[in-house]
Amino acid sequence: MINSYQQVTITVSDNNVRDILIALLSDAGYEGFVEERSVLKAFIPAGQFDITSLEDLLGPFGLAYETETIEQRNWNAEWEAGFQPVIVDDFCAIRADFHQPAVGVMYDINITPKMSFGTGHHATTWLMVQTMRRISFEEKKVLDFGTGTGILAILAEKMGASEILAIDNDSWSIENAAENITRNQCRRIKLLQADTIQVQEQFDIILANINKHVVLSQLHVMLEHCKPGGLIVVSGLLQSDANDLKAAIEAHPLTLVDMQQHNSWLCWKMIVKENG
Numbered sequence: 594m595i596n597s598y599q600q601v602t603i604t605v606s607d608n609n610v611r612d613i614l615i616a617l618l619s620d621a622g623y624e625g626f627v628e629e630r631s632v633l634k635a636f637i638p639a640g641q642f643d644i645t646s647l648e649d650l651l652g653p654f655g656l657a658y659e660t661e662t663i664e665q666r667n668w669n670a671e672w673e674a675g676f677q678p679v680i681v682d683d684f685c686a687i688r689a690d691f692h693q694p695a696v697g698v699m700y701d702i703n704i705t706p707k708m709s710f711g712t713g714h715h716a717t718t719w720l721m722v723q724t725m726r727r728i729s730f731e732e733k734k735v736l737d738f739g740t741g742t743g744i745l746a747i748l749a750e751k752m753g754a755s756e757i758l759a760i761d762n763d764s765w766s767i768e769n770a771a772e773n774i775t776r777n778q779c780r781r782i783k784l785l786q787a788d789t790i791q792v793q794e795q796f797d798i799i800l801a802n803i804n805k806h807v808v809l810s811q812l813h814v815m816l817e818h819c820k821p822g823g824l825i826v827v828s829g830l831l832q833s834d835a836n837d838l839k840a841a842i843e844a845h846p847l848t849l850v851d852m853q854q855h856n857s858w859l860c861w862k863m864i865v866k867e868n869g
C-alpha cells in the first residue's frame with residue numbers, strides 16, 4: 594500500500610489552463626486532483642515524484658507552485674472534510690459513507706476514493722455519467738478501462754449490466770475499487786490489474802475515461818474487444834485533442850454518434866461498424 598504522496602499546489606485561476614495542466618500531469622503519473630478557486634492540487638506517490646520533470650512541465654506556464662509530502666491519513670481527512678455529494682439531476686447521486694443515503698434519484702452511489710480518481714467531481718467523470726445515462730445497460734457485458742474508484746463499473750451494474758470487467762494499472766485504485774464495489778453491494782464486477790485489455794473476450798460496451806495517450810494508443814485494442822454494433826465511450830481528452838481523436842476514429846471502423854463537452858473536456862461515444 595502507498596503510504597505517502599507528494600502534493601503539488603499550483604496557483605492557477607484560468608479554467609482552460611487548469612484543464613491542460615490536469616491532462617499533462619495525468620500523463621506524467623499524477624493520480625489525484627483537487628480543484629479549488631484559484632488553486633490546483635495534484636498528487637503523485639512520493640516515490641514517483643521528480644522535481645526536474647515538474648519544473649519542465651510547469652515552466653512554460655510561468656505559474657507559482659509549492660510542493661509538500663503528505664501522509665495517507667492526512668489526505669483522507671482533507672478529502673472527508675471537503676467532500677460534497679455530486680447530484681446528477683434525478684439520475685444519480687455520488688456520495689460518501691458519512692452522507693445520508695440520497696433520496697429521489699434512480700441510483701445512489703457510495704464512494705470513498707482515498708487516492709483514486711472518480712468521484713464525479715471531475716468534468717470527465719461527470720461527462721461519462723451523463724453519457725451513460727442515455728445508454729441501455731440492461732443485460733450488457735461491459736468493460737471499464739481505467740476504473741479508478743470503480744464508479745462507472747458500479748453505475749453500469751446498477752443500470753442492469755449482466756457482467757462487468759473493471760481494469761486499472763494502479764494497485765491502489767484496484768484496492769480502492771474493490772472496497773467501493775463491496776460498499777455498493779455489487780456482485781457482477783470483476784477486477785483486474787492490467788495496463789491493457791488482456792482478456793480473450795468481447796464486450797457490448799467499453800467505457801474508457803483515461804487520458805489522451807492511452808485512449809489513442811489503445812483504440813485498436815478496444816476495437817478488438819468490442820462486439821460489432823457495440824459502443825466505445827471515451828473521455829480524459831481535451832477539446833484541443835479533438836482533431837487527433839477524430840483522425841484516430843476515421844482510421845478505424847467506428848462511427849462517432851455522440852459528442853459531449855464540459856469545460857474544456859470532451860466525451861465521445863462511438864459505434865463499432867457491423868462490417869468493419
Ligand SMILES: C[S@@+](CC[C@H](N)C(=O)[O-])C[C@H]1O[C@@H](n2cnc3c(N)ncnc32)[C@H](O)[C@@H]1O
Nearest residue numbers: 710711718739740741761762763766788802803
Ligand atoms: C481519469 S481516471 C478515471 C477513473 C474513473 N473511471 C472515472 O471515470 O472517474 C483514469 C484511471 O485510469 C487508470 N489508468 C491510466 N493508464 C492506464 C492503463 N494504461 N491501463 C489501465 N488503467 C490505466 C488510472 O490509474 C486511473 O485510475
